[in-house]
Amino acid sequence: MTVSADPFAAPRATGGRAPDVFKRGAWVPMRQFDENEIVDFVVVGTGAGGGPLIAGLAEGGFSVVGFDAGPYFRPLEDFASDEREQEKLYWTDERVVDGANPLTMGGKNSGKAVGGSTVHFAMVSLRFRPEWFKSRSALGYGADWPLDWREMWGYYTKAEKALSISGPVNYPWGPKRPRYPYRAHELNGAAVLLARGAEAMGIKWTPTPLATVSAPHGQSPPCVYRGFCRFGCSTNAKQSQLVTFIPRALRAGAEIRDLAMVGRIEMGSDGRATGVHYHREGRWRFQKARNVVVAGYAIETPRLLLASATNKYPDGLANSSGLVGKNLMTQSNQAVFGTMAQEVRWYKGPPSLAITEHWNYDDRKDFAGGYCWMAQGPLPVEWVSIQTSSRGLWGQALRDEMEKYNHQVGLKMVGEMLPDERNRVTLADDKDQYGLRVARVTYSWGDNDKALIQHALGQMQTSLEMVGATDIFRQEDDTNHLAGTARMGDDPASSVVNSDCRSWDVPNLWVCDGSIFPTTGGVNPSLTITSIAMRTADRIRALAARGEL
Amino acid sequence: MTDRYPGYDVLAKRQTQSWNEPTRQVIDRRLAIPHGPRFFSPAEWQTLNAACDRIMPQPKDRPPVPLPAYVDQKLADRLLDGYRYAQLPPQGEAWRRGLGALDQAAEKAHGGPFHGLPPDQQDGLLRRMQEGELADAAWAGMPCKVFFEHRVIPDITHAYYAHPIAWNEIGFGGPASPRGYVRMALDRRDPWEAVEAAPGEEAAARRKNDRVR
Numbered sequence: 172m173t174v175s176a177d178p179f180a181a182p183r184a185t186g187g188r189a190p191d192v193f194k195r196g197a198w199v200p201m202r203q204f205d206e207n208e209i210v211d212f213v214v215v216g217t218g219a220g221g222g223p224l225i226a227g228l229a230e231g232g233f234s235v236v237g238f239d240a241g242p243y244f245r246p247l248e249d250f251a252s253d254e255r256e257q258e259k260l261y262w263t264d265e266r267v268v269d270g271a272n273p274l275t276m277g278g279k280n281s282g283k284a285v286g287g288s289t290v291h292f293a294m295v296s297l298r299f300r301p302e303w304f305k306s307r308s309a310l311g312y313g314a315d316w317p318l319d320w321r322e323m324w325g326y327y328t329k330a331e332k333a334l335s336i337s338g339p340v341n342y343p344w345g346p347k348r349p350r351y352p353y354r355a356h357e358l359n360g361a362a363v364l365l366a367r368g369a370e371a372m373g374i375k376w377t378p379t380p381l382a383t384v385s386a387p388h389g390q391s392p393p394c395v396y397r398g399f400c401r402f403g404c405s406t407n408a409k410q411s412q413l414v415t416f417i418p419r420a421l422r423a424g425a426e427i428r429d430l431a432m433v434g435r436i437e438m439g440s441d442g443r444a445t446g447v448h449y450h451r452e453g454r455w456r457f458q459k460a461r462n463v464v465v466a467g468y469a470i471e472t473p474r475l476l477l478a479s480a481t482n483k484y485p486d487g488l489a490n491s492s493g494l495v496g497k498n499l500m501t502q503s504n505q506a507v508f509g510t511m512a513q514e515v516r517w518y519k520g521p522p523s524l525a526i527t528e529h530w531n532y533d534d535r536k537d538f539a540g541g542y543c544w545m546a547q548g549p550l551p552v553e554w555v556s557i558q559t560s561s562r563g564l565w566g567q568a569l570r571d572e573m574e575k576y577n578h579q580v581g582l583k584m585v586g587e588m589l590p591d592e593r594n595r596v597t598l599a600d601d602k603d604q605y606g607l608r609v610a611r612v613t614y615s616w617g618d619n620d621k622a623l624i625q626h627a628l629g630q631m632q633t634s635l636e637m638v639g640a641t642d643i644f645r646q647e648d649d650t651n652h653l654a655g656t657a658r659m660g661d662d663p664a665s666s667v668v669n670s671d672c673r674s675w676d677v678p679n680l681w682v683c684d685g686s687i688f689p690t691t692g693g694v695n696p697s698l699t700i701t702s703i704a705m706r707t708a709d710r711i712r713a714l715a716a717r718g719e720l
Numbered sequence: 721m722t723d724r725y726p727g728y729d730v731l732a733k734r735q736t737q738s739w740n741e742p743t744r745q746v747i748d749r750r751l752a753i754p755h756g757p758r759f760f761s762p763a764e765w766q767t768l769n770a771a772c773d774r775i776m777p778q779p780k781d782r783p784p785v786p787l788p789a790y791v792d793q794k795l796a797d798r799l800l801d802g803y804r805y806a807q808l809p810p811q812g813e814a815w816r817r818g819l820g821a822l823d824q825a826a827e828k829a830h831g832g833p834f835h836g837l838p839p840d841q842q843d844g845l846l847r848r849m850q851e852g853e854l855a856d857a858a859w860a861g862m863p864c865k866v867f868f869e870h871r872v873i874p875d876i877t878h879a880y881y882a883h884p885i886a887w888n889e890i891g892f893g894g895p896a897s898p899r900g901y902v903r904m905a906l907d908r909r910d911p912w913e914a915v916e917a918a919p920g921e922e923a924a925a926r927r928k929n930d931r932v933r
Contacts (some may be wrong), residue, residue: 252895255750255882269806277802300832339841360906395900398893405897443778514909514916518893519901551881551892559873563850565775565841574724576890577916619877630725 178242178249182430182451184285187216189421190245190591193407193415202424205229208232213447213460215433215475218287219700220684221466222420222469223333227708229423232694236426236458236682237417238449241283243429244290244413250405252382253363254552257402260284260291264609266470267599272648279651285429286413288468289697290561290664293401294382295523295545295585296336297694298327298530300345306690312539312619313590313690316659316704317670324348326702334410334701335388338380342531352380352693353385357396361517361546362525364580366535370635374529379545382410382697390414396520398548403706404553416529436463436479444488450605462720464672464681466491466704469499469653471719472686473596474610474627476657489657489674489682493701494667496596498655500691501614503586503624505649507631508579509640510556516577522548530630531693538622540587541693544631547581554579561646580640582631585651587693588620614650652689652696671710672703679720683707727926728914730887730894736933737899738912747884747895753789758796759812759821760788767819768792770830770835774842775876785886790879791815794817801874807866818867819859822849828856891916 179472184201191197204210210423211233214221215263225237243319244250244260251257262281268274301320306313328349338351354379358366362378371374383394383404394408407414417427431451439445446459465472473496477487477701487495523545531541549557551573558564558572599611616624628645635643663675666685685700692699714720733739734747736817757765765788772787778838794801795812808814822845826834847885849853852865865871880886891914893901903910910933917925 234779249742250740251746252738252740253743253770253882255878256742256746260848263799263800264802265810266803268803269808273803273805275803281802322791328748359904360908363906374869389891394902396902397898397900399896406900407740463747513906515906516893517915520904539793551887551890552878555877557879559805565846565850565873565877567777570889573878573881573886573890576892577914611806635919699903 178244179430182428183243190243192245192418195245195247197413199418201421201426203426204234204236205256206456209459209461210236212462212464213238213458214464214466215447216466216468216471216684217285217312217417217427218282218466218468218684219289219407219697221464221705222286222289222416223701223704224464224466224708225425226416226420226423226713229420229425231712233706236428237420237421238431238433239285239287240430240432241429242283243285243427244403246403246405246407246413248367250403252397252399252405254402254550257291257399257448261402264603265601266356266609267601268614269611269612270594270613274612274614274650276612280501281468283672283693284413285427286411286417289411290403290413292697293402293523293695294521295695296331296334296380296382296698297325297543298345298348299692299694299699300541303690303692307494310539314658314660316660317691322706326706327698330440330698330702334380334382334415336380337385342380343375343377344528348566351380353388356381356385356521356524356707358519359517359548360513360515361548361580364511364638365525365546365582365634368638369527371637372634373578374451374527376525376527378521379526383408383521384410394521398518398520398522399699400422400521401711404602413445413467430607434478434605436475436482438479438481438488438677442677444677446690457591462679462681464683466682468684468686469656469686470596470610470612472684473656474598475580477598478607489667489676489680490506491676492664492667493681494658494665496656497592498590498592498658499596499612499614499653500588500655500688501593502691503542503588503620503627504651505624505628506557506581506583506646506672507628507635507643508581508646509635509643510575511576511640514577514579516549516578517579518550520548527679528694530627531638536626538619540589540619540623540628542584542586542623542627543694544582544584544627547583551576557646580635580638582634584627584631585693585695586623586627587691589617590690591617592654652685654685654689654691654696657686658683658689659687660689671714672707681707723853724781724916725888725891725914725925726917726922727929728891728932730892733894733912733933736912739804739895740897743895743897750883753786753793755786755789757792758790759792764816764819766835767823767833769775771822771846771872772840772876774839774846775872776880777792782885782920785880785883787876787879793874794875805866805870807863809862811871814862814871817858817860817862818864821854821856821864824856824858825854870928895901907932
């Protein structure tokens with residue numbers, strides 16, 4: 172068996188073809204556009220937001236080029252079963268973190284690959300609680316979204332179908348939703364213990380809706396429960412953008428440019444964007460475009476908008492509100508761990524096979540926002556990171572604790588953090604390998620965030636105690652997903668884009684990723700990002716049909 | 721040393737359906753790492769070796785996992801984490817400064833370089849670093865606690881638990897593609913997973929672990 176050439180050494184999507192991610196050494200045809208041809212859309216980023224939009228626009232007959240700074244992986248040939256090696260999926264370029272609670276970047280929240288973070292995400296595919304789209308007016312905190320939950324419910328259904336989500340027949344919380352397209356996965360030991368704990372507490376639980384297939388789908392085989400989901404799926408069971416919307420986009424005539432870092436959006440004298448400057452194969456290039464969509468997620472999106480400042484736009488593009496880069500949100504990702512007499516062997520299967528969303532739907536609490544918790548299955552490197560950072564262990568004491576690995580059990584939250592303008596992305600003075608200023612990411616938890624975390628830690632600890640776990644300890648400091656920094660809204664003074672993800676200031680500049688979230692909810696964000704991207708594609712097609720682009 | 725999984729060797733699965741070709745190549749490269757420094761000076765290397773021995777002590781009945789070499793590799797090859805605490809300089813500079821400052825603290829407290837001290841004195845200095853109690857001109861404003869938590873500990877311990885020897889010690893199944901796992905329930909083991917020895921049952925566990933493929 173041959174292993175393909177280094178995906179980092181040179182672009183693979185060239186010469187009228189792109190990698191066939193389903194067949195070793197094979198290629199699929201790819202349309203290519205000349206840099207001097209004015210394409211209808213360039214989309215910067217190919218993840219949960221960029222992927223569906225590139226596909227939707229190409230299927231609508233637009234000429235589209237999708238850029239990604241990362242490589243075009245062939246999962247069957249490039250992916251090892253190894254935590255360290257697979258760090259190659261992460262955005263590991265330098266970023267500076269500060270504030271009272273500096274964010275851990277890299278694998279926790281940032282991908283650098285065609286397919287973006289969905290290549291390494293844990294596949295948890297959840298819908299927002301309907302009230303979160305109006306959390307200011309319905310629940311009294313955060314900000315309202317300019318979207319209606321009933322319309323979103325329809326797009327969630329479409330996204331779940333497009334990603335072949337495996338989930339339960341009846342989901343226990345929220346308004347009725349259709350049956351998931353694929354049956355739920357079986358539970359592993361860690362998930363069984365979540366279920367037992369929830370039942371002992373009298374709260375509901377369910378198998379987690381996951382974007383990895385439980386039966387064959389197209390060229391994807393069913394999940395084999397190898398447990399390395401967060402380090403790239405080497406069998407293509409995982410329904411990442413790399414194996415779903417990106418192949419669709421290519422079939423519809425889109426071009427993907429891998430290893431292509433966009434550094435600046437060019438503005439014309441008429442106040443419209445004219446294209447993007449990007450670095451590929453050792454030099455800077457320029458692609459002309461009628462529309463520019465930024466889909467780089469909550470750090471790279473504001474970084475690009477800020478870095479595109481000109482004399483006419485000294486504070487960056489789309490920034491008349493002053494909100495580009497502000498209201499960065501992460502999600503609290505604290506956990507409680509314990510030791511069981513039984514062998515749990517939590518490394519088997521997807522890490523989050525069971526979930527309770529109880530506290531997302533119960534408002535009898537003295538803080539704003541909600542959270543869910545899920546079963547856990549950290550592999551050894553992540554596990555030692557938790558042991559050392561939570562308990563300060565090293566030396567023989569650390570070795571002794573690590574030996575209990577196969578008996579560990581844990582519950583980890585995904586909690587809502589509130590928007591705060593002081594949490595933000597700015598440009599540092601340091602430069603990266605492209606000569607671009609790196610992002611400075613500033614984050615501090617607020618009092619509500621801390622209250623929510625303490626509530627969740629108490630609940631999760633109770634659950635572990637009720638299944639008989641011993642030596643229980645808390646991981647008090649961890650966060651994961653990102654949102655905010657280019658929020659959507661109804662008012663140009665208090666938002667960056669409108670409900671169509673179109674910037675208020677520059678009519679042909681759009682943002683389509685988690686940056687547009689006004690609030691972040693208490694569930695993993697990827698399904699919401701993908702649903703909004705599918706809606707945005709529909710909206711752009713409708714606007715174009717009316718001559719309003 | 722304890723031997724919870726006697727005779728279990730994750731490398732015995734190298735030619736099975738649990739290891740694909742990319743994994744074999746990655747682990748081969750990891751096991752073949754050169755042991756000498758490319759990044760550190762000889763003095764820094766001595767200090768780093770001594771620190772690794774205390775942060776992650778290893779049994780004397782086998783060759784050690786060459787932890788200093790993995791730290792050196794990360795710095796020489798500029799393998800970044802994706803973020804840098806604003807209080808810390810870039811990773812290579814942080815390590816040079818931190819090791820130098822640790823040696824100076826050893827001189828000041830015990831009159832000799834860190835690598836020459838007895839283990840309890842080394843541990844005492846590392847604990848003071850962890851508690852944020854080391855601060856003099858040699859640190860040049862770098863908080864020793866942040867250096868300890870975000871450079872020393874992760875760079876050393878992540879390297880250890882990325883090594884097959886560590887996987888054997890904790891009974892981790894290791895690479896698992898494309899075969900994956902079948903028996904997901906509590907207290908269930910696939911035949912290609914490690915057998916934990918109950919007290920007094922070490923010989924039986926060893927026999928079973930010899931057949932783990």
